[in-house]
Amino acid sequence: TYMPIVLAPLNEELTVIKILLDDKTKKHLESLGITINSKIKVLSTSGGNAICVVKEGRLALDKTVATKIFVA
DSSP states (O other): OOEEGGSSSSTOOEEEEEOOHHHHHHHHHHHHHTTTEEEEEEEEETTEEEEEEEEEEEEEOHHHHTTTTEOO
8 A cells, every 4th residue: 555755654665656746846856866666765744744865865845745745
């Protein structure tokens, strides 16, 4: 089963399954290293926003994006 990043367990390596965003946003996420099947770890979430680790770098995702990236 998969879930949006905001509901994902913290500090666990997860795999990106689905990205339900427009192409422009997807391209931007790809340049940051968030693609289908990429690994991501959620460090913290608050108020729908999430802080994640992707390829050794930290990213802050706002609510609109974090609720549309699904991981397993």
